[in-house]
Amino acid sequence: MEHTVKAFEEDITRLRGLIAEMGGLAELSVQEALDALVNGDEDLAQKVIVRDKEIDALEMEVDRLAVRIIALRAPMADDLREVIAALKIAGVVERIGDYAKNIAKRTGKIEGRRKFEPLALIPAMGEVAAEMVHDVLTAYAARDPQLAREVIARDATVDAFYDSIFRNLVTHMVENPATIGSAAQLLFVARNVERVGDHATNVAEMVHFAATGTYPPDREEQNP
C-alpha cells in the first residue's frame, strides 16, 4: 500500500510538472508573440509558431499520463479531481498557445508600426493576460484557490484594455483610411489577447474546483 501511495505521488508530481511546463511555454509564447508583433521581429514570430507544436505534444503527454494514473492507481476523491482537472486544464492551455501562434502569424502584416498608438496599448494588455496565465499556474501548483480568484478578477482589466484598444483602432481607421488593413490586423490581435485572458479565467475556475471541490462563488461575475 505504501508502495502504491508513493507511485501515485510520483505520477501526480510528474503530471503537475507537465502542466507547469506547458503553461510556462504558453505564457512565454504570449509575451514573445507580442514582442515580435511590436518590433516586426519575424524570427521571433517563427519561434513562437514552432513552439506551438511542443505545447500540443505536451498536451498529449498530459492526456496519456492522466489516463495511466486513473487506470493503474485508481485515485479517489480529491486525487481523482486533480487528475481530471489536469486533463481539462491541458486542453485550455493548449488553446492559449494557439492564440499566441495566431498573434505571431500577424507580425509580417502590420505596416507603419510607429504610427499606431494601439500598438503601445496591446503589449500592456498582453502583459496582464500573460501574468494571468503565469499566476493561474502558480495557483495550480500551490493549490491556491485565493490566487485563482484573483486571476478571475483580473480578467476585467483585460476586457477594459480591449474596449479601449477597439475604440482607439476604430477612430484610427476613420481618420487614416490608408491604414485600415494594419488596424484590422491589430483588432484581431487584441481579440486574441482578450481570449487568452478568458481562457486563463477558465483555467482558474478549474484550479479552484480541483483545490476545493467547488467553483468560485464569483465565477459568473467575471464579466461585470
Place this chain on the structure above:
Amino acid sequence: MEHTVKAFEEDITRLRGLIAEMGGLAELSVQEALDALVNGDEDLAQKVIVRDKEIDALEMEVDRLAVRIIALRAPMADDLREVIAALKIAGVVERIGDYAKNIAKRTGKIEGRRKFEPLALIPAMGEVAAEMVHDVLTAYAARDPQLAREVIARDATVDAFYDSIFRNLVTHMVENPATIGSAAQLLFVARNVERVGDHATNVAEMVHFAATGTYPPDREEQNP
C-alpha cells in the same frame, strides 16, 4: 471478451448521450437568454439561471462516467481518445452554459429596449452562435470532422457581428449619453455571445481530434 466490448459500447453510448444532453441544454440556454434579454422576460431569464446548475451537474456525471470507463474498460487508441475528448468537451460546454447565465442576469438591466438597434443584431448573432453549439454536438454524435470544420469556419461570422454591434453601440453611446448604462450591458452581452462562438470552435477542434486523431488544418485560421 464479447461481454466487455458490449459493456464498453453501452458506456460510451451513455457518455455520448450525456454530452448531447448537456449541449442541448447549453444551446437552449443561449437562445432563451437572448429571448429573455430582448423581451425583458425576467421569468425566462430565471429559468436559464436555474438551468445552469443542471448543466454543471451533467458535467460532473460525464467526469464520473469517463473515469469509470477508463478504470474498468481500459479502452485503447480511438476509444480512449473519445473518452478524453468527452471530458474536455464537457468542460467547455459547461462554460457555454455560464455565458448564457451571464446574459440572462442582464435582463433586468436594460432600459428603453425599443430604442436600441443593436438589440436587433444581438439575437441574430446569438442565432449563429447557438447554431454552432448545435452543429458541433451533431458533429460529435456523428463523429463528423467535416461538420466540425464548418463550425470552425462559422466563427468568423460571429466575430463580424460582434465588430458591427460594438461599433454600433459606441456610436449609440456618443449620440445618446443617457443610455450609456444600458449600452454597456449590451456590450457585455455581445462579448458573451462572441465567447460562446469561440468555445463552440474549441469543442469543434476536440471533436475533429476525437474523430481523426489530428487537429483541423485550419484551426489557426479561425480568426482571419
